[in-house]
Amino acid sequence: MRDEIGQSPEEIFDVVDDHDCVVGSLSREAIHEQGLKHRAVHIFWLRADGLLCLQRRSYAKDKSPGLISTSCAGHLDSGETYLKAAVREFREEMGIAIMNEQLLEIDYVPAHCRLGNEFVRVYLLRGDFTCRLHKPEVDSVLWRTPR
Template sequence: MSAANPSDEVLDVVDEHDRVTGQAPRGEVYARGLIHRCTFIQVRDAQDRIFVHRRTPTKLVFPSMYDMFVGGVVGAGESYDAAALREAEEELGVSGLPAPVPVLKFLYDSEGVAGKWWSAVYEVRCELSVRPQVEEVAWHAFLPEAELTARLAEWAWVPDGLAAYERLRAHRAGGG
């Protein structure tokens, strides 16, 4: 699915109701602020710790920021479920991961950074030894949720991941 240059990867362009209206290269989608699709997968290990990482400085969007999800854009013609598994395995550097479980979906507005995107949030347990993709992950660790929560005010987090995390926490608490 991945193109040699990430900005050349073709994505489905969708509307406010998540219906496909066309296709365009990722660079054009971002430049024109077109609505597209992304996956966010919260990964927990056998001890229920959450995979946290810092993005590489070469990322097209939100470089060098921390994230509590793996994931990425959904390719043209790809389902959210297929993209979630592909992205999780790629970023974690594993194969044979269980299928991520969908939890919720929302429309995120990057407020001028790269448009809006439908954000499908998943959960998966990874008991495999991870070898994160060096092109995507500069640093990583599995953190207890209490430590992750303590770091929210200290580290620079990707805003879309933070929005997804807040929605996931509210969902778990019975608020949606």
């Protein structure tokens, strides 16, 4: 069960091998403590006026509190697909329900110890939506012109 900031040490994630194939599942806490490979998603949200949404993470987060990040990011729950996780995370963090078809996969980042041992699929979302931020999880958003 997730707490109010969208994380719980008891959350169960899939553990993956060097080829991003599931080899088991463990708690969020165990995966991070042991430095095991697992999965995550990131979304870049671009409005029609060309501005890019960046998120300031909640200061209560256990990883990178208060730092600027992509529009939305999160781990995959055990058994969840990358796309399903992206849709879920965007709804949880931004308060906006989107459809799979609205997301365009723009990158796939292999797991590396310097990047949290996460395989990451990166998506682009285009559109004008009204945010309803989940304040315990997201401190604020900033709109910037991509360079």
